[in-house]
Amino acid sequence: MSSKVFVRLLFWEFKKGFRVPVIEIISLLALYVLFSSAIQFSSSKMNVGEIRLDVYESFSESLAMTLGFSFLSLYNVMSIVYPVLVANSFAGEFSRGETRLVFSYPLRRRDIFLAKTISFLFVPYLIFLIYALFMFYLVGFSFTRFIPYIFIISLIVGFLQAFFIFSLSLIMALYVKDAAISFLASVLLLYGLDYASRGVNPPIKYFIPPRCFEFVFMSMAGRMSMFSGYFPYVASMYIIMSLLFFIGSFFYFCKVMEV
């Protein structure tokens, strides 16, 4: 298949998946979550102490930590957005009989799956990223003076979080094949994990989402003194789990699924 056809397929998925209120709602949810923490930071910080040469560094670190946590707190938004998109696209199309129609075209299943994945995984993440960078700029952080490495770490961990939620929703949608039920199952599972993580003590807490992503972020930023030894296990566990969900869904969609 030529790349031109793939790009057209991508645009088609994009147009179909992101109808009029979808991008607007995602943007506003992201803005609300990120802006609320930016405004709290801008009006609450003050410090008494000795003047130090690295005051700007410590200040920028503190700002980057706040914005990083606010980016990871998009878990609640992602737990709604990704299940809706994936359930509508994969399970919804299957239950409406559109998948059979699409598979009858001279298109490879692999390309259809990749087009859907790129649209529904990367476009919402890109919207979150744009708003996060906008907030970063808005609260007055200078990109030129210091490298905001902590904030970049949060973006990477945020992507891992998005990928995990996407993969979980994907496998649920392909398994259930009903839009409403797969959406409910994914959302209840993700929120249930969030609820469960509040009730347990460390270090078990750091193995359950979304605390596990905050734990990985803090460990990578060097802010976690206790339990930091668990960091490689937690990070690799979620990377492997997300990849397993994703690759399993890919093979099921491309090789096994009957329409």
Add this chain to the structure above:
Amino acid sequence: MFVRLGVILVLTGLIMVGYTFFYYMDVPKRIHSVTFMVPPRNKAYFFNYFANNRIRVIMESSSSSKYNIKMYSPDFLKGIGDDKQACIYDRYNVSSFSFRVDLNQNGIYTFLIGNPNSFPIKLSIKLFYLSYDRDFVRIGSSILILGLAILFFSKIIEKINGYRLS
């Protein structure tokens, strides 16, 4: 596409302006205070992170003993290693219970508080946000106006051309 972009920008601007407005309507969120001791014949530094240009600093001391304040402009921290004297924004000699100053530039001000006495001074500093954060409102309203302009011109071009821009 232009209409959607315009709508997104308008809603973004509205949320920013509205959220800022309602956030600062809550008065306790606009007051922050900190209390600390300045040792005898010594100095203490105080930074206000992210003062917006509608902030009032009120310093209250435990006695009417003298102390002096050097206020450095936000350029002071940016220009460490350069000429520090040039960054002194203002100097004050205080000999009262209460001292008040309004800041009129965004950024991190540094207050260097000197205690010439032979006894420590207990200082209470209150930061009072007089109004909303102007930066947020300014940028939010700019985005709102930009969104409205895109919507308006896309509608005009749609009328002239007879079809919707995409």
